[in-house]
Amino acid sequence: xxKMPRWADVVLIPLISLLLAAFISAxxxxxxxxxxxxxxxxxxxxxxxxxxxxxxxxxxxxxFIFTGLAVAVAFHARMFNIGGEGQxxxxxxxxxxxxxxxxxxxxxxxxxxxxxMSGLLGAAWAAIPAYLQAKRGSHIVITTIMFxxxxxxxxxxxLVNVMRPAGSMDPASAKFPEPTHLxxxxxxxxxxxxxxxxAAPANVSLFVALIACVLVWLLIxxxxxxxxxxxxxxxxxxxxxxxxxxxxxxxxxxxISGGLAGAxxxxxxxxxxxxxxxxATEGAGxxxxxxxxxxxxxxxxVVLAAVLFGFLYQxxxxxxxxxxxxxxxxxxxxxxxxxxxxxxxxxxxMPLERIFLALRKERN
Numbered sequence: 083x084x085k086m087p088r089w090a091d092v093v094l095i096p097l098i099s100l101l102l103a104a105f106i107s108a109x110x111x112x113x114x115x116x117x118x119x120x121x122x123x124x125x126x127x128x129x130x131x132x133x134x135x136x137x138x139x140x141x142x143x144x145x146f147i148f149t150g151l152a153v154a155v156a157f158h159a160r161m162f163n164i165g166g167e168g169q170x171x172x173x174x175x176x177x178x179x180x181x182x183x184x185x186x187x188x189x190x191x192x193x194x195x196x197x198x199m200s201g202l203l204g205a206a207w208a209a210i211p212a213y214l215q216a217k218r219g220s221h222i223v224i225t226t227i228m229f230x231x232x233x234x235x236x237x238x239x240x241l242v243n244v245m246r247p248a249g250s251m252d253p254a255s256a257k258f259p260e261p262t263h264l265x266x267x268x269x270x271x272x273x274x275x276x277x278x279x280x281a282a283p284a285n286v287s288l289f290v291a292l293i294a295c296v297l298v299w300l301l302i303x304x305x306x307x308x309x310x311x312x313x314x315x316x317x318x319x320x321x322x323x324x325x326x327x328x329x330x331x332x333x334x335x336x337x338i339s340g341g342l343a344g345a346x347x348x349x350x351x352x353x354x355x356x357x358x359x360x361x362a363t364e365g366a367g368x369x370x371x372x373x374x375x376x377x378x379x380x381x382x383x384v385v386l387a388a389v390l391f392g393f394l395y396q397x398x399x400x401x402x403x404x405x406x407x408x409x410x411x412x413x414x415x416x417x418x419x420x421x422x423x424x425x426x427x428x429x430x431x432m433p434l435e436r437i438f439l440a441l442r443k444e445r446n
Contacts, residue, residue: 095431095434099422107415121405136279137282140267155342157315159315165340170346171362172207174358177348181259182256196347200346222336254357266284267282286353287348307334372424374387376390
């Protein structure tokens with residue numbers, strides 16, 4: 083028998099954790115001599131008060147949806163993939179290869195090719211840690227985080243020595259051809275008579291991310307493979323007894339996870355920068371961990387958490403621009419959200435479980 087209703091686990095616990103993080107954040111803002119209410123108003127106005135703010139919020143959220151889904155899929159198989167950052171870097175390399183070296187007639191075809199290439203390279207970068215976990219017993223946390231550094235070094239070498247245009251000092255690829263440029267939300271909404279900021283980087287990748295959410299939901303909760311992944315995650319011994327091959331599930335789960343992280347590059351590399359640059363991921367691979375934890379590893383929860391962290395990113399930029407509050411404070415707020423939704427989850431969960439159990443006894 084469940085100790086509390088499902089809705090309390092999915093909605094109430096993250097909400098209380100978020101309120102606790104907001105309360106501690108307010109105390110930090112007060113401690114540095116600023117007004118927390120004014121700071122919150124500025125964040126809301128900067129991130130949600132205009133189509134420009136919404137454009138950046140949704141742009142960041144798109145990145146976090148991909149990386150959050152990547153962490154969630156692996157987590158359902160009882161693996162902690164913290165290599166999303168490196169997998170997204172290699173996904174960017176796949177996007178650059180697809181866009182620079184193949185002439186495409188239209189962005190739709192280029193987008194499909196970029197999704198495939200980014201997913202393949204992201205999956206390939208996750209395949210080695212997956213093999214080491216499945217066959218050699220190497221811990222997935224250690225191998226994936228080490229592969230982040232290897233990916234950064236590899237990308238740096240490729241950009242400096244292979245893709246950098248002649249005469250350029252910038253460690254970046256050439257600009258992608260015009261037919262590969264993705265339409266922004268401004269381009270898509272203007273024909274419908276809806277005004278949206280032209281300067282905002284949110285683009286069609288947002289809808290690709292939402293489609294990925296639906297596909298992941300179908301995979302995990304409506305397909306045999308998803309059942310096997312969840313069975314492996316709940317109990318490897320029981321999964322073995324049921325005839326499920328743990329090696330197969332570990333490798334497949336990590337390939338899917340790496341592919342999702344790699345696909346993030348269609349947003350930041352193809353959709354926004356329109357070229358491959360160093361540090362294009364901007365930490366989105368690590369934010370995906372917090373997004374998955376807060377979203378309870380469910381695609382719908384991942385979307386909500388991704389929008390929240392997109393709000394924090396854009397709102398934090400506005401705070402740093404218009405107040406004396408340092409940009410690093412947003413990192414502190416993010417850390418507090420991660421702390422309360424992850425490490426201190428039981429601090430909220432256990433009292434709520436006792437409350438719901440007491441209410442159930444009273445009704446009986």
